[in-house]
Amino acid sequence: MSDLILKKRNGASLTQQEIEYVVNGYTGEQIPDYQISALLMAIYYKGMSTQEVSDLTMSMVHSGDTIDLSKVHGMKVDKHSTGGVGDKVSLIVAPLVAAVGVPVAKMSGRGLGHTGGTIDKLEAIEGFSVELTREEFFEQVNTKKLAIIGQSGRLTPADKKLYALRDVTATVDSIPLIASSIMSKKIASGADAIVLDVKTGSGAFMKSLDGAKDLAQTMVQIGKSLGRKTIAIISDMNQPLGYEIGNANEIKEAIEVLQGKRVEDLREVSLSIAAHMAVLGGVYEQFEEAYKQLEHILDSGEALETFKSFVDAQGGNVEQIIDPAKLPKAKFQIEITSDAEGYVEKLEAEPVGVAAMLLGAGRKTKDDQIDHSVGITLKKKIGDYVQKGDVLAIFHSNTEDVKASIDSFKGAISLTAQKIDSTPMIYETIE
Known part of the structure; x- marks a missing residue:
């Protein structure tokens, strides 16, 4: 050694x-x-060279269980996000691509720190089970085209051990190590093709656009070298995605988008990822055609029906999807108002995510319990004009003592007298 x-x-x-x-x-x-x-x-x-990163990825894949999805009919396309605040994209994309016949056999994780996990969000729905046997999992994907379950404890154990050590040795932000960690889990999960959503900005793991590009290119190269069709988009995480943060909150907003509501940033990222997945899945030949058709399917409510069917199949209370007001609700709704006026110049995603975590929407340690009912509803985002006394956000809390959350949130937002130009949601696509 x-x-x-x-x-x-x-x-x-x-x-x-x-x-x-x-x-x-x-x-x-x-x-x-x-x-x-x-x-x-x-x-x-x-x-590390591309070959070294590929070899490291496959060594971690073979360190534990791998999922054989050959019993699932069709081209299995998975997606992965490098994480962010308000990122409920999987909840929209999965039923959207399933509605056009692309099978989504997805294993997702739980959240830690200021970023949320898809599994935690789904568990905000009463009765929803994230545990299926392999046979139930395959059967559901073949009949409903969609199943989402928790990750197997025996999937890539080498990655779990290495990540824990990287976390305490200041070696987390190494692109070869990040890329092999992410790709080992996707390949062990059995995907034929992968769409990666690499976030960049203040609330992302990769703060700089150049760093996000390097990571995206490395992961696409790994996928290619291992015979998996892989595409990455680089999307913005300088502010939270959408207007809702927290588990039940994010389920509610995902349902609204599936109903056709124009939450523009969330809608654009979701449609872009879904369009790439539909092309890789062989349903459409061109991205532009896929995007246009999926936009129509989203607005028609067809994807919402797929989502209801999926929730029902995994034991969830469909009445909460039909009427999101029945989702878990916090005891207190606390308005956070502005002390000044001007245009919102910054709304940094990470301290907003920390504010939600302190309310109980996330975990400080992996053993913490989550409160599905708490979270934050944003009322202003970058570029919006704010007058003194305007509501910036509503905190959904089960305690009235939210000072730590307010401090974190107020530290995230800054105003300017100058009008702010909008920034792109998607910076680049790496194929």
């Missing part, structure tokens, strides 16, 4: 066998943390 640390420290490439030795040895607890820490730091500074 010391020879491999030295080799990488000196900038040389590790072979497939050497990478397998490291991953298997660490997963099997034959190689100690301190040596893996040294190797991670060497990778952080010296990087």
Whole structure:
């Protein structure tokens, strides 16, 4: 192991066998943390070639269970977001592409910190079960075209161990390590094709556009080298996506978009990802054609019907989808007003997400319990004009003591006298 640390420290490439030795040895607890820490730091500074990243990805895939989706009919297209605040895109995209016949067999995670998880959001629906047997999972995707379940505990255990170590050794933000971590989970989950939503901006993991591009290109190259059709879009996360943050709140907003409501930023990102998925799934030949047709399906309510059918199949209370007012509701609705006037110049997503987490919508640690009823409804976003006393947001809380959340939220927003030009929602597509 010391020879491999030295080799990488000196900038040389590790072979497939050497990478397998490291991953298997660490997963099997034959190689100690301190040596893996040294190797991670060497990778952080010296990087990895495309071949090395592909070999690392597949070594992590083979460290645990893999999902064989061959029993699911058709081209299986998955999507992944690098995470953000108010990102309920999966709840819109999955029923939208399922409505045109693309099977969505999705395994999703839970949220941690200021970013939410799709599984947590779905559990805001009364009775919804995120656990199905493999046979139930396959059967539901074949009949309903859509199933979303929690990730298997035995999926990519090497990645879980490596991520925990990266978290405490200042090696999280290494593009080869991020890319292999994300792609190993997608490939182990059995997807034939993958659409990646790489967020950039103040609320994203990748703060800079150049960093987001590097990550997107690396993941697309991994997918290509492993025989998976892969496309990445780079989308904006300088402010929360949509107007709702929190689990029941985000289910409500997803339903509104599926009803045809024009929540423009959320709608654009959802339609773009869905269109790429529909093209990769073989339903349409061109992105523009797919986008136009999916827009019509979204406005017709067809995707909403697919969503209702999916919720019903997994034990959820469909009455809450028909009437979102029946979703969990917090005891207090607290208006946060502006002390000044001007145009909203910044609404930084991360402190807004932290404010929602402090209300109970997210987890500080992985063992924390989530309150599905709490969250934030934004009333102003970047570019909007605010007068003194205007409501900036409504906090949905089960306690009246929300000072810490208010402090975090007020730190996220700044006003200017100058009119603000809108920024693009999608910066680039990497194919």
